[in-house]
């Protein structure tokens with residue numbers, strides 16, 4: 001089954017007026033997603049926020065079932081979050097870590113996650129051990145397993161980094177985590193929506209992501225998954241009247257499902273929209289999306305490599321829809337501005353937000369383009385002409 005490109009582009013109005021190669025930043029939502037958000041906001045305007053949420057209870061429940069189908073888990077293992085950072089911090093904050101406990105992570109760990117490690121190291125004396133990448137730029141799983149000791153209490157890695165196009169061997173890491181009984185937290189922020197994810201084969205205890213990137217959901221939305229067995233062991237660092245029930249003056253009971261990691265108040269319209277976005281992706285098929293994104297990114301890399309003075313920065317067996325490159329003598333921000341003037345959206349990966357990765361590879365700021373399945377080969381050709389034109 002192939003993707004009907006004309007139809008998905010027709011569902012994406014901005015495809016007519018620009019080339020959107022910033023899907024790793026925020027992709028373009030299909031019409032059904034923005035319609036669902038607007039419809040709910042209109043209902044709130046007409047009947048009131050609480051009343052609108054009650055009226056939308058089926059659509060809100062759909063959020064959990066859509067993610068359960070996408071990740072191959074139970075709906076009770078899914079929670080809504082306002083973004084991936086919050087989802088990740090909520091889970092990280094629930095892991096019981098004491099002075100001297102060790103966290104294993106990778107060189108591509110997302111900057112905010114790494115800052116949280118540093119913060120906990122400062123406050124509680126946990127030890128962070130960064131497992132190096134192989135020369136191909138992927139996490140070295142042999143070195144990871146060699147680093148496992150009794151004091152390792154958490155393995156936390158990023159599946160698809162935001163600053164490079166590699167895909168880390170998340171399922172192999174899962175096997176190591178399972179073998180040694182270590183909690184495993186996977187940041188799937190850039191992989192959700194572009195790569196088929198199955199938590200049973202990934203072997204992770206916890207997984208987090210955002211709505212606005214490859215899932216094509218609204219901004220201000222995110223999600224988390226927590227395996228039932230981990231859920232029974234992990235308590236959120238803080239609670240409210242949604243995550244817990246006040247059962248007597250000095251007693252409360254935590255919710256039994258993953259929603260113990262949610263807040264009561266949330267972006268209701270966005271939550272409905274994200275559920276719609278996940279169903280839209282499922283209808284197209286994650287395997288089809290993954291194949292199309294990888295093929296477009298391959299064409300893009302090959303085309304860029306034919307241009308003089310252009311260097312593409314990722315090579316390897318399995319690459320994502322994210323392509324990083326630099327043009328000799330042209331600062332990344334200048335090229336991004338040039339492209340923007342031609343209605344081509346791209347982004348810049350900043351070296352100071354990627355100190356364990358770009359700095360170790362001797363790289364400064366890079367241009368980042370990220371394709372989605374609704375992009376086309378002709379957009380890639382026009383993009384390369386624009387780069388060459390500079």
Ligand SMILES: Cc1ncc(COP(=O)(O)O)c(C=O)c1O
Pocket residue numbers: 082083084085086110158160161162187189190209210211222
């Ligand atoms: C790998 C990765 N993890 C986490 C995040 C944070 O996502 P959010 O902005 O939704 O908190 C990002 C955002 O760029 C990301 O690329």
